[in-house]
Amino acid sequence: xxxxxxxxxxxxxxxxxxxxxxxxxxxxxxxxxxxxxxxxxxxxxxxxxxxxxxxxxxxxxxxxxxxxxxxxxxxxxxxxxxxxxxxxxxxxxxxxxxxxxxxxxxxxxxxxxxxxxxxxxxxxxxxxxxxxxxxxxxxxxxxxxxxxxxxxxxxxxxxxxxxxxxxxxxxxxxxxxxxxxxxxxxxxxxxxxxxxxxxxxxxxxxxx
Amino acid sequence: xxxxxxxxxxxxxxxxxxxxxxxxxxxxxxxxxxxxxxxxxxxxxxxxxxxxxxxxxxxxxxxxxxxxxxxxxxxxxxxxxxxxxxxxxxxxxxxxxxxxxxxxxxxxxxxxxxxxxxxxxxxxxxxxxxxxxxxxxxxxxxxxxxxxxxxxxxxxxxxxxxxxxxxxxxxxxxxxxxxxxxxxxxxxxxxxxxxxxxxxxxxxxxxxxxxxxxxxxxxxxxxxxxxxxxxxxxxxxxxxxxxxxxxxxxxxxxxxxxxxxxxxxxxxxxxxxxxxxxxxxxxxxxxxxxxxxxxxxxxxxxxxxxxxxxxxxxxxxxxxxxxxxxxxxxxxxxxxxxxxxxxxxxxxxxxxxxxxxxxxxxxxxxxxxxxxxxxxxxxxxxxxxxxxxxxxxxxxxxxxxxxxxxxxxxxxxxxxxxxxxxxxxxx
Numbered sequence: 001x002x003x004x005x006x007x008x009x010x011x012x013x014x015x016x017x018x019x020x021x022x023x024x025x026x027x028x029x030x031x032x033x034x035x036x037x038x039x040x041x042x043x044x045x046x047x048x049x050x051x052x053x054x055x056x057x058x059x060x061x062x063x064x065x066x067x068x069x070x071x072x073x074x075x076x077x078x079x080x081x082x083x084x085x086x087x088x089x090x091x092x093x094x095x096x097x098x099x100x101x102x103x104x105x106x107x108x109x110x111x112x113x114x115x116x117x118x119x120x121x122x123x124x125x126x127x128x129x130x131x132x133x134x135x136x137x138x139x140x141x142x143x144x145x146x147x148x149x150x151x152x153x154x155x156x157x158x159x160x161x162x163x164x165x166x167x168x169x170x171x172x173x174x175x176x177x178x179x180x181x182x183x184x185x186x187x188x189x190x191x192x193x194x195x196x197x198x199x200x201x202x203x204x205x206x207x208x
Numbered sequence: 209x210x211x212x213x214x215x216x217x218x219x220x221x222x223x224x225x226x227x228x229x230x231x232x233x234x235x236x237x238x239x240x241x242x243x244x245x246x247x248x249x250x251x252x253x254x255x256x257x258x259x260x261x262x263x264x265x266x267x268x269x270x271x272x273x274x275x276x277x278x279x280x281x282x283x284x285x286x287x288x289x290x291x292x293x294x295x296x297x298x299x300x301x302x303x304x305x306x307x308x309x310x311x312x313x314x315x316x317x318x319x320x321x322x323x324x325x326x327x328x329x330x331x332x333x334x335x336x337x338x339x340x341x342x343x344x345x346x347x348x349x350x351x352x353x354x355x356x357x358x359x360x361x362x363x364x365x366x367x368x369x370x371x372x373x374x375x376x377x378x379x380x381x382x383x384x385x386x387x388x389x390x391x392x393x394x395x396x397x398x399x400x401x402x403x404x405x406x407x408x409x410x411x412x413x414x415x416x417x418x419x420x421x422x423x424x425x426x427x428x429x430x431x432x433x434x435x436x437x438x439x440x441x442x443x444x445x446x447x448x449x450x451x452x453x454x455x456x457x458x459x460x461x462x463x464x465x466x467x468x469x470x471x472x473x474x475x476x477x478x479x480x481x482x483x484x485x486x487x488x489x490x491x492x493x494x495x496x497x498x499x500x501x502x503x504x505x506x507x508x509x510x511x512x513x514x515x516x517x518x519x520x521x522x523x524x525x526x527x528x529x530x531x532x533x534x535x536x537x538x539x540x541x542x543x544x545x546x547x548x549x550x551x552x553x554x555x556x557x558x559x560x561x562x563x564x565x566x567x568x569x570x571x572x573x574x575x576x577x578x579x580x581x582x583x584x585x586x587x588x589x590x591x592x593x594x595x596x597x598x599x600x601x602x603x604x605x606x607x608x609x610x611x612x613x614x615x616x617x618x619x620x621x622x623x624x625x626x627x628x629x630x631x632x633x634x635x
Binding site: 032158159162163165166167170171172173176181184185188189191192193194195196197198199 | 606
């Protein structure tokens with residue numbers, strides 16, 4: 001449980017190790033405040049959608065464990081529906097987050113703009129669900145993985161936002177201003193995050 | 209002195225017609241004399257302690273490490289050959305010559321490449337030369353293995369200076385530490401050259417050695433032991449070390465068998481790890497001299513004692529926790545006694561000269577404590593728990609460089625909200 005959380009957040013960070021979810025990561029990281037908002041939204045969406053998708057995937061799609069198989073009386077393989085169902089769940093969750101943010105923090109809602117509904121097609125989120133299936137996590141593990149990778153995204157986007165706030169005062173060559181330097185920065189942050197790659201949090205204490 | 213000023217005024221090139229020459233001239237002029245520019249508009253306090261003099265103090269603090277590093281390259285070389293291995297100062301001349309011939313090309317290349325790029329960008333962007341690279345150029349040779357191929361060094365410095373610094377707008381604007389970025393480039397691009405057991409002892413003879421004539425007996429003239437069986441130097445070296453000298457580093461030993469394995473090895477004792485007569489990166493082995501440099505930097509207020517202290521505390525606490533996790537069993541890497549962790553590897557060099565870089569560290573005082581503490585803790589975690597890397601400080605510092613602006617941001621925010629509260633309560 002905890003080791004999957006740590007691994008998803010620090011060691012196999014969605015943004016800085018797999019480079020997933022770059023669009024909103026680069027677009028909303030201009031100030032720390034909006035970055036925190038988007039980061040929290042991503043944590044919420046990942047943390048909720050992964051367990052739901054796990055239930056759908058296990059009890060509706062997989063032929064061996066599907067409830068439908070029992071009803072129909074023969075094994076039904078519905079895994080081809082995986083993408084469309086996952087996206088549908090993610091979209092409805094994002095809708096929920098959007099309504100909540102609009103209600104409780106209209107200022108944040110405006111500053112996030114189009115990038116809030118665009119979380120739906122954020123590859124980090126669909127990627128999270130697909131990783132969960134590929135790695136054959138159980139329910140608790142997928143919950144932990146969801147919050148862990150959401151936290152990793154939050155950390156990355158808040159860190160780059162703080163750096164980009166500082167970079168506003170830098171004399172960056174004109175050709176690199178804006179997205180150019182953000183891409184270079186992401187690469188350098190990726191190098192820094194390689195420091196923890198290779199640690200296995202599930203197996204820290206050595207066995208004799 | 210006056211004639212020198214007059215001479216400089218006379219040869220000053222025209223700024224418009226030859227921007228490159230003028231940049232060059234300006235660089236050397238401010239190196240010799242404090243410039244007498246006056247600020248335009250607004251009142252500013254001016255001090256002779258400008259960026260260039262700050263940099264020079266750091267370079268001065270590194271000099272002891274340079275002297276020791278040079279000597280140690282020679283010492284390790286001869287010890288691995290089985291010559292002059294009774295004492296550190298035995299065969300001093302020969303060791304010094306070998307060390308110099310090994311370190312000079314590294315030193316020259318690192319300055320030429322880095323300052324060349326610096327000159328180019330200064331002239332191109334039309335500002336005076338920023339001396340920021342002087343410190344990086346002095347640090348880079350010290351954190352490289354003595355046998356690093358020069359082309360690799362060149363590539364790494366080009367990467368670090370252009371991508372890490374000039375792209376971000378030059379000196380003072382970089383997010384990651386330049387010297388560490390150069391090293392991390394070599395580390396990930398050519399891992400066999402900078403990790404493992406064989407790279408820490410210099411054994412080849414570079415072009416300078418050919419020029420100075422190994423065969424001609426220069427080394428023998430300096431008190432080198434006579435060679436057995438009348439072999440030539442080259443033959444002797446190659447017959448003794450066909451693949452380079454191999455011997456595990458203290459950290460390599462500890463990763464396999466804990467502190468017990470380090471103590472059991474004939475090469476390493478606590479005292480020689482402390483005094484630094486062991487293989488390693490050029491400048492990081494001798495702990496007392498590094499601490500002397502650190503004391504100099506703290507006393508003149510350039511390096512931050514807050515970062516150093518909290519980094520030490522962070523590393524010590526993490527090491528204690530790890531040791532407690534295995535019940536103090538010293539045959540595990542986790543169980544190495546916390547104090548012994550500091551003699552192995554390059555903790556003190558990273559603490560004194562790398563983590564304290566004022567550009568990439570947190571700027572606020574509270575932030576410095578947090579920043580240092582996390583470097584110490586994460587560095588120890590990488591060293592002990594990450595089987596992929598032999599040592600943690602370089603990567604831990606880069607990791608925290610990324611988060612330093614975030615720490616500053618929240619320290620500032622909490623300060624602002626505290627003051628707001630004070631205003632409200634006063635009303």
